[in-house]
Amino acid sequence: ERNSLKRGQEILVQVIREPVGDKGPKLTRNISIPGKFIVLLPEDHSINVSKKINDINKRRRLKKISREIMGDNGMILRTEAQYEDEETIKDEYEYLNELWKGISKGFLYKKSPCILFNLRNFYEFVLREYAKNNVDEIVINKEEDLIKIESILAAQGSDSKKISFQDNSFKEMDGVYNLIKNSLNKTVKLPSGGFLIIEKTEALIAIDVNTGNFVGNENKEETVFKNNLEACEIIYKEIKLRNLSGIIIIDFIDMEDEKNKQAIFEKMVQLSRKDIMSTHIYGFTKLGLLEMSRAKKGKDIISLTGCSDAFSMDSICYNLKNVENHCIKEMKRFNARQFEVFMQEELIRIINEKFKFFIDKMKEIYNIDIYLVKDKAENNYLIKRK
Structure with missing residues (x-):
């Protein structure tokens, strides 16, 4: 395929991986357009069913539906398709086909390089x-x-x-904010009194399980096993909340009984089956560490919230959203309409250059005045009623 390309030739590509560090984005000419129930495969005539659908009868039903509705383009039946009827799947197939026609038309008539469609x-x-x-x-x-x-x-x-x-959904708003805030902590408490330590390095994610004050009334092996089993649920919840990816090494508390190790392995496999991301649990190493890998899609929570770079576009957007939520809450409770937001001078410069619309929209939509005030504090921002 590479040999068929010529210098200066215009081709249609899809970004399948965002740039990371020094690595540029990964592109493909094999276009796929995801819907909620199917993924359209333009100029492909194959029919595939999600591996997460294990029921043979459900797989047969979906393949039968696919053969009946398929036109010029192939498809992958996603996991959610098993809960839908033929009409719903057909409607989405036709909708995605129309999207593809629009993309194809744009490729013919728009000047490159340009974005034809943002998934x-x-x-x-x-x-x-x-x-x-x-x-x-x-x-x-x-x-x-x-x-x-x-x-x-x-x-x-x-x-x-x-x-x-x-x-006035402040309860939900605060709940989401606290969930994100807690997901930035390295230490995560377990219900029984133990805790996890989650650390991200350049090469991998390390998760350490500790018993804490949890000693239990049973023998040591049984206590350790119960603590590790409890940790599995919390570990997987945190992996998904933080959007952790790549190589993940979990240091469970040492277990001597191989049956207990196998039970922990099977529990992690069971949890991975509910993950929308492609995940593989490899098992325990000779050192007793559980190895797993998780596909990368998007950025992790640390990158998005400014913990790694306060001046990144992602973290600025996240913090401005928090400013908006805070000001709305204060407006509803105290009828406050003017707020000072204290932040570093460089952040003020970036916001005035690239996010001035935020201040204008706060005035237009909520009649709230935002004043950016230079401050040397290490925190990303501090909000005060004026």
Whole structure:
């Protein structure tokens, strides 16, 4: 395929991995367009079913539906497709085909280089990848977002009954903020009194399990096993919350009984099957460390919140969103309309250059005045009512 390319030739490519450090983005000419239930494979005539669907009858049903609705483009039936009827899957197949026609047309008529389609449009991406069958409620606190999300769900053929509009949803807002804040801590407490230490290095993620004050009434081996078993659930929850990827090494508390080690391994395998990311649990090394790997998709929580770089675009966006939430809460409770935000001079410069619209929108939408004040504090920002 490489030999068929000529210098200066325009080709259609898809970014399948973001740039990391010195490594540039990874591209492919094998285009795939994900929907909620299927992934469209343009100019491909294959039919594939997610490996996470183990039921033979469900796999047969989905393949039968695929053969009946398939046109010029192939598809992959995603895990969520097993819960849907033929009409819903057909509607999404046709919708994705129309998207592909638009992309193809843009390739012919638009001047390169340019983005023809962004698969990671925020609302569509979140609803497609995370609003799964196990989601009970989607809480929204802005009317404009409510309209957008209802429109997307209608196009996806999804149930909009799960949407809950709560204009003053401070409980949910604070809950999300605290969840993110806790996910930035290296230490995570276990219910029984033990704790985890999670550290990210250049090469891998290291997770250390400790008993803490948990001693139990049984023998030592049984106590250690119970602590490790409890840790499995919390470890996997933290891996997903923090979006950890790459090589992950878990140092469980030493167990002498091989049956207990096998039970821990099987528990981690069981948890990995519920992960939307491709994950492999390799087992215990001779040193008693559990090895696993998890595919990378997007950035981890440390990169997004400014803990690694306060001046990155991701962390600035995250902090401005927190400023917005804080100001809205103060406005609702105390009718406050003017706020001073103290931050480093370099952050003020970047915001004035690239995020001036944020201050304008706060005034336009909420009638809130934001004043940026130079401060030498190490914290990213500090908010005070004026």
